[in-house]
Amino acid sequence: MSGKNYQFKVVLLGEGCVGKTSLMLRYVQDKFNEEHLSTIQAAFLKKKIRIGSNSVELAIWDTAGQERYHALGPIYYRASNGAFLVYDITDIDSFERIKSWVKELKTSLGNNCILCIVGNKSDLEKNRNVPIKEAEEYAKSVGAKHYSTSAKLNHGVNELFLDISKRMAEKAESSQSTESNNAQNGSSSTKRNVIQVVDDSETNQTDKKTGCC
Numbered sequence: 001m002s003g004k005n006y007q008f009k010v011v012l013l014g015e016g017c018v019g020k021t022s023l024m025l026r027y028v029q030d031k032f033n034e035e036h037l038s039t040i041q042a043a044f045l046k047k048k049i050r051i052g053s054n055s056v057e058l059a060i061w062d063t064a065g066q067e068r069y070h071a072l073g074p075i076y077y078r079a080s081n082g083a084f085l086v087y088d089i090t091d092i093d094s095f096e097r098i099k100s101w102v103k104e105l106k107t108s109l110g111n112n113c114i115l116c117i118v119g120n121k122s123d124l125e126k127n128r129n130v131p132i133k134e135a136e137e138y139a140k141s142v143g144a145k146h147y148s149t150s151a152k153l154n155h156g157v158n159e160l161f162l163d164i165s166k167r168m169a170e171k172a173e174s175s176q177s178t179e180s181n182n183a184q185n186g187s188s189s190t191k192r193n194v195i196q197v198v199d200d201s202e203t204n205q206t207d208k209k210t211g212c213c
């Protein structure tokens with residue numbers, strides 16, 4: 001039996017300077033920049049991966065963390081299949097900030113979006129200000145999974161994107177079987193995940209960057 005082709009949208013949210021852009025660039029281009037250039041509005045990259053016999057194309061949206069861009073959030077997280085709520089393990093305020101993103105996403109997207117709480121900069125463990133236990137417990141309390149990453153050292157980054165991809169594929173799979181059961185039973189439901197044949201072009205919109213944190 002041939003595999004399926006999935007297309008998923010994932011969005012990176014979190015305060016400025018926590019490493020959202022760095023995680024995306026590390027994953028897609030295996031690059032890391034020591035400099036911080038604030039994202040303006042948003043940028044996105046695509047990446048295609050294989051999970052077993054299935055093909056998954058990720059459209060990864062990196063949003064601007066600066067408060068003045070907050071109101072643009074819904075434009076970018078709309079219809080997302082998954083979201084990374086990123087904080088910096090050395091910055092407690094950035095951890096507090098993701099809690100309001102979680103509330104907002106749950107209100108706007110309900111349980112349709114897979115939430116991942118990401119503690120980035122794990123290479124700075126000696127400066128940690130967010131207790132790992134607290135972060136993991138918080139993630140569990142909101143039905144999310146917690147991940148530790150270092151975009152700088154490339155720790156946990158592939159695993160993060162692979163895991164969310166698998167979870168989104170599983171969710172798509174289960175909503176399709178619900179769909180098909182409903183169709184057989186003559187009832188209807190809303191379907192959010194799209195299966196499509198994907199093309200090979202890698203798109204890079206860099207509507208960024210200026211300044212520094």
Ligand SMILES: Nc1nc2c(ncn2[C@@H]2O[C@H](COP(=O)(O)OP(=O)(O)OP(=O)(O)O)[C@@H](O)[C@H]2O)c(=O)[nH]1
Nearest residue numbers: 016017018019020021022034039065121150151152
């Ligand atoms: N030590 C360390 N520094 C990191 C890591 N990830 C990112 N940085 C640094 O943190 C700074 C901010 O990284 P960005 O990826 O630009 O942060 P951002 O969240 O996209 O910031 P905005 O675009 O303002 O929202 C840069 O100086 C990066 O080099 C990491 O894993 N470890």
